[in-house]
Amino acid sequence: MALGGVHVDREWIGARASVTFTFLVAVLSVATGIANISAAPSGPLVQYVPELVQQTVGFTGALTGFLMLGSAFGLRSGLRSAWVSTIVLLPVTAAQGLLQASVYSYPLVALSAISLPVILLNHGRFTRELDLTATQLAAIVSLVGAQLYGTAGTYALREEFNGVQSLTDAYWYTIVTGSTVGYGDITPASDRASLFAISVLLVNVAAFAVALGVLLTPAIEARLSKALGKMNESQLDLLDDHILVLGYGELTEPILEELDEKTQFLIVTPESERARTLSERGYSVLTGDPSDEEMLEKAKISLARAVVVATNEDAQDALAILTARQLNPEIRIVAAATHRENVNKMKRAGADTVISPTTIGGHLLVESALGGEDSEAIADRILGEDDERNRQR
Structure with a gap:
């Protein structure tokens, strides 16, 4: 930008x-x-x-x-x-x-x-409206109501408490009672004040319990979503300038390892068990069909930097490429073809670059067998390992 x-x-x-x-x-x-x-x-x-x-x-x-x-x-x-x-x-x-x-x-x-x-x-x-549930509203009302009840009641009974002279003292007593700290600087001096203090304690503990439940519920839901290999709406809303990896296969694994060190990416795969496993490894995963328009829109393809398609199923990959190209005509799409004859088909589907790993591997082996440059040396140069070795020397 x-x-x-x-x-x-x-x-x-x-x-x-x-x-x-x-x-x-x-x-x-x-x-x-x-x-x-x-x-x-x-x-x-x-x-x-x-x-x-x-x-x-x-x-x-x-x-x-x-x-x-x-x-x-x-x-x-x-x-x-x-x-x-x-x-x-x-x-x-x-x-x-x-x-x-x-x-x-x-x-x-x-x-x-x-x-x-x-x-x-x-x-x-940031366009999502604050939509409070009935439980969240109840938690807010209970917390505010508990504080008002304790403060107003303590101030009204200030003559029956030791150390209460102002609203600040009454609010202080409500807070230390509800939090069960109980410093002892303010104490009830009558039976009525003692009974009221008990009610303040019970009301505040109940209010805090409701609020705690409201706070923990989203955290538990987020943890379950992660365990199931899902991303919640708030996580998806923050996707920006990311790489979309459509599908998962044997060719995808080294790609993920490389991307993990360089940029933010999101994997879209229809296999829930695979999605759960990838999520446990710390990857961002969306469970769904990579060729489904709604799923790609959910994955923020309009804001993505590029799309990578590299599974072992060329037909499914071509369909995912076609959908991605229709949704974002400007995005760069890179694909891997398992079979050499499918390279042109993937390009016609909309891929900018299509690589055939088997063809490249075969070419390297033949060149090495015919006395050309060693295939391992070529592979090392592609991966940058020669530079690393030279630096170590």
Whole structure:
């Protein structure tokens, strides 16, 4: 991609980069906030920022970092609301870094400034609306309701509690009771207050249990999807500038090993057992027919860099090539033909380059047998192994 005449790798400005930058800003914001809580200000702005502001933004910086983590996970799911929150929070993290008036804050300010244009460039990639289920709504309502119940009730009964004088004290008591920390600084002084404290504990524990179940359910579903060799919608939404590997066969294995070291790729295979095995090895897999239009659209063929087709079934490969070419006329398609007579057929189907491994292997063996260059030397040169050996020498 060219920006202002300068070529920029899409991996640095794509949707995945947006998620990565947001996550890094979040971690750095938390770390910087914690570091600046106890560190003495030492930056060039220290004389212009009041000490109270410096201390305050240390705490708020850490809190903003945790909010940014939530935005990063939302971006990973393709949520539009997460994109909006990230755009709002990035200037906040940069401003907090400046107000912290510390040399530790400079990386946070710089990374926030770099991340903002990347997020803005990908506004069209995060379009999924936040669709809360009934369970998720119940979890939110139960959490908020439990906090309101505990805070309002404790404040109303403040005369019957030791140490409650304000709403802040009442909220503090609700939090430490619901979390079962129980510091002991606030205690009930009557039977009615004790009974109310028990109810606060039960209500908060139940609310947290519901929320925990809501949080764990998507994680369990994602784990099951991975075990079954499937990708969820949020993972598919982040595909960009990737290689599509259509089908799997004996010829595909060395291709995967080579791609794994160089770029992002997605395998589309109809065999569920094979998909599960590949997924367990850490590969991105989509279970489905490689020649199905809907499946290739789901695999984001419109955003893919290239297509690789190399199984042992030339007829199926030709059909997959034909479908891929129809869906994306501009994409580069590379294929391997098991039988030499099928090379031209695959090219007519739409492949840009077709290689016949058996033909190449036969040619190398014949050349070696007739006294030409050794076939192993040729193979080593193709694989770059000669260069590696020369470097080792």
